[in-house]
Amino acid sequence: MKVAIVGASGFVGSTLAERLRNRADLEVVPCIHSTGSAGQIARLGISLTPLNLLDRDSVARTVRGCTHVVNCSRGDDEVMLKGLRNLLKACRSARVRRLVHLSSVAVYGDPPSPDSATEDGRAEPDPGSYGWVKLAQDRMVAEAAAAGLPATILCPPNISGVQSGYIEVIVGALLRGELALLEGGRSPCNLVDVRNLAHAIELALVSGPADGRRMLLTDDDPATWHDVVDSLSPLVGNVPISGISRDDLVRLIAAPETPRISLKKSVLHLVSSDVRAALRKDPLWAKVDAALRGGARLLGIRAEDRLRLAVEGPTRVLRGDRAPALNIRLCAQQLRGVVHRCDRARRELGYRPLYTFQQSMAAFRRWYAVFHAWDTPAAPLLKAL
């Protein structure tokens, strides 16, 4: 087996590469896009292959000779869509025996449709969202599978475990008082440990139907937000955590009203300080602006202030903004309310999570303390930051 890992510098890709490199029966080709973000995999001292997914020839060259391909890549919409198209084409040309593509539960929308406990739930993400792009990818992979490319789509939720950026965000939010628990934290927090996910990818490389259908991939034991916070308390200490009602949370995340088109506002915007600052970069406009400001000054300070107020509007002060601002994006995840189940992966891949939620969080705590020097005499200084 010769396995190309596209996106090997990322969290999942580097974990997978680290596991596979120890297997004597296969050769790994870790593909990276940027020399700047490949630190996690470069530390292994293995040979890395630069790969730009938008360069069709380069993709074809890299995939040629590989028997299996894992796609863990991320990027902007062009990389995700056009890049994947190039990768699928290269996989077909190279007749790879299996493509494992990483999707995301974001395809089910945010909040996800209530029937997305299983793979057959409605996938209706907001147009333009991350989930929307991932869904477009899933469809491309499914089409390629229908055309003969053996492909499996694994669909994880947020990824936990050692090095998890997602759990780090929760730690930061807890320390800064930015996380409020909805209804005591009873909502599900869907997670999969990165090692469980890497293990599932290994399985998907060689087993399962490869029919281009999505397969949810989670830890075995559903956790709640309370469980997550509780499991982090040995790390962060007894930080106060506020509660929040469903109504208040919904009100907080409600999208701000779209400003209406107003000719008056547009004209005032044109003469606002931001626009004038940009125009002043041109010497002619700088002179015009200086002359106008000179003229305004001749009217006296009060008249100049009134003019500025008319243009800029009054300074807005938000009321009741004394408590630490909540991380709305994180808090809003408690409204997702669905427990995604990995029954299909269990049945068709033979997937059994290697680690439980508690084991995963314990590993994260051990890693975090060492990598943030929280186990040194400097810890009080660092925590105060």
Place this chain on the structure above:
Amino acid sequence: MATTSLNAAEIPTGRRFRLAIVGTGQIGRQSHIPAALASDEVEVTALVDPVVERARQVAREYGIDPVIAPDVTEVLEDIDGAIIATPNHTHGDIAVACLAARKSVLIEKPLAHSYADGLRIVEAARKSGATLEVGYCSRFRNNVLLLKQLLDAGTFGRVRRFVHQAGSAGGWAPMSGYNLDRATAGGGVLVVTGSHFLDRMLYFWGYPDSMEFMDDSEGGPEANCRATFRFSGTGLEGHAIYSKTVFLPSVLVIDTDRGRVVFEDSDESEVVFRPHGESVEQVFRQRNRKRGQEDVFRLQIEDFVRAHCDRRPPLVDGEQGLASMRLVEQLYACRKSMNADWYAGAKPAAIPSALERTTQ
């Protein structure tokens, strides 16, 4: 405007310092070339890059018409000195070639990829009498100079402990990818990210008497590391944490017997002192703050040119660059692994036989 104040015999009155930029990759293109073009004291007379077309492209981008060559030895006649902004393992040969021709060199940090190579450069500079400066550009920040003055004056009391950290998931992406190989970079995140602070630490407190070091390398350049330094004379203990995978706000915190200093790592940051038991904090800033911080790369180039012309040591000379290299190598020499079996005690579920079956 031509420089007339330069007084070295080598540069005729009325002529600017003729500068070569060796290496037109990320740091050369984004930082050194614009800084040189912004200075009244230098003229970029040569661009050197083994990929000549890249150098030509950079010349077009900046609207300049220098001599372009793949090797610095081809432009030595056209220059008074050179900025070396190439992968770390190439600094030595390029610098020695310049210094042998009595051309001054400003070398992007670190001085070299190893202490031995750094020593070779320093000895070549000693022999030639030309200027050797090392590009620890943060030393040109006003706020760094201010903090040094305040520490020396004992403004905050006796320093007991300090912590410096910096981290980002990704970051600087050199075109050559030399940073992905220990042999070419001379190390990992300690060299790429940490060496700026190591230089400043030596500047603030001198060379430590003992140290400990941990990193996560498994043969390649480490992505995460942490170091502890002890200064026996003063009882001072310091910690440094760097990451290429985890975001760590870039900041220096100094604990003293009278309070705590917080110094964020940026051009415009202030020195903030929070005395113990007081609800106020003292903020220190430069008097000329209205002007803001000038481009440190330009200040560095001008210091280099003046050191060359006045035959005086530059702000960060070869000896200081070599001390940083010695510290880096000493840290790596006492390296312990940060890696552990994080899942210790957790017995993985049995791996299904599908893998074994299908990989036979």
